[in-house]
Amino acid sequence: MVKVVKFGGSSLADAKQFKKVADIIKADKDRRYVVPSAPGTRFDGDIKVTDMLIALYELAAKGEELDEQLAKIKERYDDIIKGLKIKDFNIDDEFAAIKAELEYNPTCDFAASRGEYLNGLIMAKYLGFEFVDPKELIFFNEEHGLNTYKTEKKVDERLKNIEYAVIPGFYGSDKLGQIMTFSRGGSDITGSIVAAALKADVYENWTDVSGFLAADPRIVDNPVGIDMITYRELRELSYMGASVLHEDAIFPVRSVGIPINIKNTNKPEDKGTWIVESTGHKPEYVITGIAGKKGFCAVSITKALMNSEIGFGRKILQAFEENDISFEHMPSGIDTMTVVVHADEFIPKEQKVVSAIHRLTEPDAVEIETDLALIAVVGRAMRSQRGTAGRIFASLSHANVNVRMIDQGSSELNVIIGVENKDFENAIKAIYDIFVITKL
Numbered sequence: 475m476v477k478v479v480k481f482g483g484s485s486l487a488d489a490k491q492f493k494k495v496a497d498i499i500k501a502d503k504d505r506r507y508v509v510p511s512a513p514g515t516r517f518d519g520d521i522k523v524t525d526m527l528i529a530l531y532e533l534a535a536k537g538e539e540l541d542e543q544l545a546k547i548k549e550r551y552d553d554i555i556k557g558l559k560i561k562d563f564n565i566d567d568e569f570a571a572i573k574a575e576l577e578y579n580p581t582c583d584f585a586a587s588r589g590e591y592l593n594g595l596i597m598a599k600y601l602g603f604e605f606v607d608p609k610e611l612i613f614f615n616e617e618h619g620l621n622t623y624k625t626e627k628k629v630d631e632r633l634k635n636i637e638y639a640v641i642p643g644f645y646g647s648d649k650l651g652q653i654m655t656f657s658r659g660g661s662d663i664t665g666s667i668v669a670a671a672l673k674a675d676v677y678e679n680w681t682d683v684s685g686f687l688a689a690d691p692r693i694v695d696n697p698v699g700i701d702m703i704t705y706r707e708l709r710e711l712s713y714m715g716a717s718v719l720h721e722d723a724i725f726p727v728r729s730v731g732i733p734i735n736i737k738n739t740n741k742p743e744d745k746g747t748w749i750v751e752s753t754g755h756k757p758e759y760v761i762t763g764i765a766g767k768k769g770f771c772a773v774s775i776t777k778a779l780m781n782s783e784i785g786f787g788r789k790i791l792q793a794f795e796e797n798d799i800s801f802e803h804m805p806s807g808i809d810t811m812t813v814v815v816h817a818d819e820f821i822p823k824e825q826k827v828v829s830a831i832h833r834l835t836e837p838d839a840v841e842i843e844t845d846l847a848l849i850a851v852v853g854r855a856m857r858s859q860r861g862t863a864g865r866i867f868a869s870l871s872h873a874n875v876n877v878r879m880i881d882q883g884s885s886e887l888n889v890i891i892g893v894e895n896k897d898f899e900n901a902i903k904a905i906y907d908i909f910v911i912t913k914l
């Protein structure tokens with residue numbers, strides 16, 4: 475059995491956390507490939523090492539003095555090394571090399587990547603695992619796109635003969651061999667790529683929560699945890715704002731059917747959440763989760779006999795495309811079509827879009843509604859359960875929430891509900907209560 479295990483920044487913020495991580499790894503001999511993040515925050519108001527490194531790059535780019543900032547960053551690592559009592563090991567030369575590189579050729583990606591690189595060196599030494607630099611494994615094309623073929627080949631070639639290895643997360647190299655990083659939180663992606671290339675049995679992603687919750691705990695008191703969720707359900711929820719895992723981390727493992735297990739470093743005994751391609755496990759509740767976002771606008775276009783006008787929908791979308799605005803949903807009626815867009819993208823260009831709609835479709839009216847929030851109610855069990863939509867709407871009417879829009883995909887995996895921004899929290903609470911009180 476092969477497990478690839480990724481640990482997030484909060485799991486590696488100081489020596490105490492490092493020890494917990496080492497105990498977790500040593501408790502299971504299948505945990506063979508370890509992907510660490512950079513040290514995260516230790517307390518409220520603390521600064522992540524990655525942010526300290528980006529600030530260091532900014533100084534370097536302006537040609538300013540680096541020593542003070544370098545010393546602050548080095549102290550974080552020295553504290554970890556000291557706390558772990560690692561003998562005959564220091565990172566003085568590494569810091570000299572970082573300084574030299576930033577004085578000579580400062581790039582933000584190089585600076586940011588050193589957080590994971592240094593944590594990887596320490597972790598490998600502490601565990602007695604081999605250190606493998608991802609600059610020799612993970613390859614980017616231009617524009618931060620991954621060269622999947624070359625990467626998977628290299629990861630497999632290089633790692634398959636190493637029994638236990640530490641591979642820092644978050645970065646790789648570009649065509650010229652320069653360090654390039656993923657977007658923030660990208661160590662999740664490294665773990666997923668390594669797991670996929672090695673055809674691992676499971677990708678464990680260790681963080682500071684015990685997996686996904688059925689709703690945002692800032693809105694619902696003590697929401698239940700999600701034991702198992704499919705990749706498709708997760709896509710719907712993360713797109714709507716539920717975040718534990720980097721969005722792009724799903725794709726590599728998903729393509730080869732490897733499950734992800736989200737686990738809590740501070741409560742390793744908790745089951746966490748399993749993210750799987752497909753499952754026969756009967757879910758406990760009709761809905762798997764609820765998530766949502768505020769700040770949408772609905773643009774409704776009305777034109778008599780619109781339904782028989784071929785190309786009408788295309789022309790409407792063209793008006794948005796011409797203005798570089800992507801749309802989120804498009805519910806329609808007989809003589810109206812509504813396009814839901816992000817308010818911050820749309821409002822600055824609204825009059826241009828409206829005039830383009832007029833030019834292209836000659837409508838009877840164009841109406842704009844703002845302050846719309848969208849809520850996704852997601853659940854693979856909804857398909858086989860009669861009356862789900864009815865219960866959602868009954869709960870909302872009971873909570874005095876006016877429903878402004880409904881969109882149900884034909885997959886019946888989710889229902890999207892539009893409400894006014896001010897009703898957002900109440901609506902989520904009402905839907906949560908009605909479903910989680912009633913089990914399947």
Ligand code: ASP
Pocket residue numbers: 482483511512522524525589643644657658659660661662
């Ligand atoms: N250290 C990087 C960040 O803070 C990447 C990661 O933690 O996954 O974004």
